Amino acid sequence: MKILKLLGLATAIVFSGVSAHAETELKLAHAAPDTDLQQTLAVFFKEQVKARTNGSVKVTIFPQGQLGNDQAMIDGARSGIIDIVMTGLNNLTGLVPDAGAFELPFMFPNRNLAYKVLDGEVGQGVSAQFTQHGLKMLGYPENGYRNMTNNRGPIRVPADVAGLNMRVNNSKALNDMFAALGANPTQLPVAELYTALETGVVDAQDHPIGIVLSFKFNEVQKYLSxxxxxxxxxxxxxxxxxxxxLTADEQKVVLEVAAEAVAMQRKLAQEKEASMIAELQASGTKVNTDVDAAAFQAAVKPVWDGYIAQNGDAVVNAILATQK
Structure with missing residues (x-):
């Protein structure tokens, strides 16, 4: 009997120990190549979460769309098949239309104002709306300012966009923008874009500098404006x-590390942009900066009007008020 009791006690201790030191594994997925700053952010997040939770929370990274395209990853994160997703905010505006205000052309005159809005009361108000869709927003990393590339020539004024077969993402604002400029917008997943450019299915696209470089679009595009x-x-x-x-302590670590990871990735994006442009130029890409921004802003005003007519002006006005 004593032996049985001892065995029972030992078993209880073993199971108690397992329970006390249970590990949580998180799958983090994104669509960018592992050379992109999104992967840099993911690695920082992985390492810091593991270190600060003493290994109770471990993160496994799945880059380059290994777990599906953006929509599949979002669906996976909502259902719990994937734990964390990093994706373009445009891919989530169907769930929370208020997030579409951040996507409007020429909404943010500089990065610091964008950060102020996204990290402040307006951004947090939009973040809270994702909870009802099964998502906890951890932060808004940087994709960057979108620029146009094409194979026809430099883009300086709105008329230079007319007639281009322009790949667009699923952002209604960008689709409406390129339609207003006279381009032929074609929605394509980013994973299919290189081949589409190479084969001439589309002859132009718009992305931040880092994405142009990490996806090697410069190999199939001549001009960057x-x-x-x-x-x-x-x-x-x-x-x-x-x-x-997660435990309260683990939640605190995840939120703190996410905020630090976002800040780190944004800082790197700014610091590296000039060298990335230089790298594109060295590869043969013809880069022009003489863009008539005022003419473009005037040409795309109907996009703002359309968004406000459909969604109201509350978020737009809140963003503009923050910038004053």
Whole structure:
């Protein structure tokens, strides 16, 4: 009997120990190549979360769309198949239309104002709306200012866009913008874009500098015009139930590390942009900066009007008020 009792006690201790030191594994997925700053952010997040939770939370990274395209990853994060997704904020505006205000062309005249809005009361108000869709917003990393590339020639004025077969993402604002400029917008997943450019399915696209370089679009595009027509944020979002299942201390670590990772990635994006442009030029890309921004802003005003007519002006006005 004593032996049985001792065995029972030992078993209880073993299972108690397992329970006390249970590990949580988080799958983090994004669509960018592992050379992109999104992967840099993911690695920082992984290492710091593991270190600060003493290994109780471990993160496994799945870059380059290994777990599906952006929509599949978002669906996976909402259902819990994936724990954390990093994707363009534009991919989430169907769930929360208010987030579409951040995507409007020429909304943010500089990065610091974008950060102020995204990290402040307006951005947090939009973040809270994702909870009802099963997502806990951890932060808004930087995708960057979108610029146009094409194979026809430099883009300096709105008329230079007319007639281009322009690949667009699923942002309604950008689709409406390029339609207003006389281009032929074609929605394509970013994973299919290189081949589409190479084969002539489309002859132009718009992305931040880092994406142009990491996806090697410069190999199939001759001209880069620094139009900076829209600031593009990323979204770092976690399955809400998974987040709530963490201990209070683990939640605190995840939120703190996410904020630090976003700040680090934004800083690197700014610091590296000039060298990335130089690298594109060295590869043969013809870069022009003489863009008539005022003419473009006037030409795309109907995009703002259309957004406000459909969604109201509350978020737009709140953003503009923050910039004063």
């Amino acid at each position: 620094l139009t900076q027509h829209a600031y593009s944020a990323l979204a770092l979002a976690m399955n809400n139930a998974k987040f709530n299942g």
